[in-house]
Amino acid sequence: MQRRNGSWFATVATLLCLGMIALLSWTGGASQDALVVYCSHDSVYSEEILRDFERETGIRLIVRFDTEATKSIGLINLLIAERGNPQCDVFWNNEVLGTMKLQKLGMLQPYKGKGYERIPAGYKADDGSWAGFAARLRVFIVNTENMAATHEAIFQRLNAFGKNGLSRVARAKPMFGTTLTQYVALWGEAGGEELKRRHKSQRDRGLLEVNGNSVVKDLVASGRCDFGWTDSDDFFLAVDEGKPVDMVPVFMTCGHAICIPNSVAIIRGPSRLEAAQKLVDFLLSKEVETRLAGSPSRQIPLGPVGFAGLPEEVQDLKLWSERSVDLKPLGDAHAECLSWLQSEYLQ
């Protein structure tokens, strides 16, 4: 009798559990009309903007974010994997090279709306496949208690010889995110062989390779490292925390800064084209760029906005960004560089 009761209870519990999983998998039709957005931008800033879009337009969004460690690469691979059966409508990438890869694969739907029109030609695809907005710069973050924040001081340290010459310098693993973009820019400028030589030399001299730009920021801000490569938005987080840091923009040999915009694109065959276009226009709008410039990440507006109205730090960034490396011709370099890095880090 007791065993029968137990068995009855187990059957009911099993059914309830399966029902619960089914319920969690059931969208109830509510998400059928929602726009699916894949977003590799920091969710702390992007989520608020996307929710505002929902409030303003009444269009429901389902957003999938990426992790910091695999920034953007994870979502790009997912998009490619889903190519035959796309789940995503709009892709908000925190850089452009991955988006260009999708463009090359013919996965993007061109759209030249009013948002596209206000973005300078250097930061958007000619065919309207994607457009950039709200950029950040690659910078050296320097601990001012340990060394002077000047190009001279940095290059003097970077040229230090010896096994531990760079043991107090940090950089994120270049497989992902903006460090990858920097590598691709270097590949494009100096060539693959030279980049490989520099990369090896830096590693041989004890350069610390860590998981992400935020770790670089933490290491330098805490004084455990003297300087490192990071993004301007990470640098400003350290500034806001009151850390003794300063920044020096990373310039290429040609004297250009590395300015990395966010990019937005519609994935070919979206379930709701009109809603997707509205979101693209919204993200490329002056309001969103101004808002991101005023956020703790101090992103650089690319389209025309009132220069005087920008925070002081962003004004400096904007001036540097006006002479920046053109990333659009670097599609091939991206593929080659990524392939080399995969063989270095993933085998």
Added chain:
Amino acid sequence: MSFHEAFVWTLLRSVAAAALAVPLSVVLSRLVQRATGQSRFWWMLLVLCPLVAPDLIIGYGYRSFELSLLHRPSWNHCFYFVLVVLKFLPAAAVVRICLPPPPLSKSSLHSARLTGATSKAAQSVQSLKWKTDLLGALPVFGIVFLLTMQEFEIASLLQIPAWTVHLFDSQAGGLDSMTVSRHLLLPVIAQAAVLVPLIWWGLTSFRNSAPGWHFAEDGLRGNMKSGVAIAAAAALLTWGIPLCVISLSGIAGISGVLRNEILVRSTFLDLTAAIAIAVPCSVLPLILARKLSCVSRRREASQKRLVRTLRPMLLTLVVVPGLFGSLAVSIVVLSAIQYSPLTDLRATVWPMSLALILFLAPRALVLTVLLPVFRSSESSHLATLLNASPASSQEKYAAQLNWWYECRPLFLVAAVLFYWSLANLTAAALLCPPTIPLLSFDGNIVPLPVRLYKFIHQGRTATLSVMALLSVIVPLVLIVFAARVAPRIYMRMSLLARRERNQRAFLFRD
């Protein structure tokens, strides 16, 4: 570092940790074996608590400390090694406590010593002792080896080379699924090399007797100070210090979190989603384990031929995949849903649930098999007698006894499984759909560990600390709440069932 180098590092570390666990587990197990009465529960809690410490919280708690060791990688390795040994040592201690009693009694060993080492009998006793010791060390070694091999979260956050971290990052970094599967083969073979003898040992050792807890009747001699020191250090390093660090940093973040309405909402929804998935994913393996352990307990002769044939197959199918760890199971499930008839499942929580159930099934089985520690045959008999009594006042006592000795252990096992399920990152990170349509709420809902892992990499300490604390406290509060409510519900249901039974009996008599 290449995958193979990371694998060799993990292998060496696992072997060292497992070898160290063999002598240390003796000290720790004595602590529990010696305890009696009510104090046994508290000693068990102290010894076993590191096993349920969430890895993400440990990794996050030591993130700053780890950064200070970046210039001394060997220290960082040592620290991680100590951490994993102390975290998994309780599992080794449990195995030691549950080992079948040695075939040699202390008196026979003493007699052998008295007869002199040269006598043939003494030599055979000595060799039997060696064999017993070796066989006893095998499961202890094996369990710690497997757990250390499979560890992912702490290694990832402390930037320690491990095959799990390499494979997880490679998978996200776009390594093709064939290469990922090929890489997975190596750790699977290494683990199988330990698992096969372990399973063989389990099947032969418990052929005649079910595994159980062996507590010392007369108390064990010897110094317990070292055992207390190890248990306290493990609890401190896995729970105490990380929680202190997170709490201190979280205090500063409370106001910031409360001001951010979106963050509060998303944290609440993520936590709800994680709990909603963890409940079925902890109950289902438990039901499965109960079924399997019931089947194995029945006598072979009384089983039908079909059951006799299906039992080992079922056991293998359900239990073995989970023994290779959450990452291996998740990667296999992920590979499976890339193919055409299953691709639609990617947008649901079924793959993630399946991975969690498979991962937790062997753990549930072990915990279920060890349940009798809480049982008492006298109490069960008394409960049966009280239940049969015509006096209605006795019903309550019968229900109380039943709850205490039959249902409470099950509840505890479910609670542990729930906590493991909730804290699991790999299945959630690899298999979670873009959003979980939780009662059609708007927004990006993912299980909280996934968001925590992302934020830990972004290094948002104050806000993250509050979220991390919530991820620990809320489930604990829920478990405590359920522990208060469940007995009342059980007793009410028992009384209702009895009344119904009495009424039926009365009608039948008429």
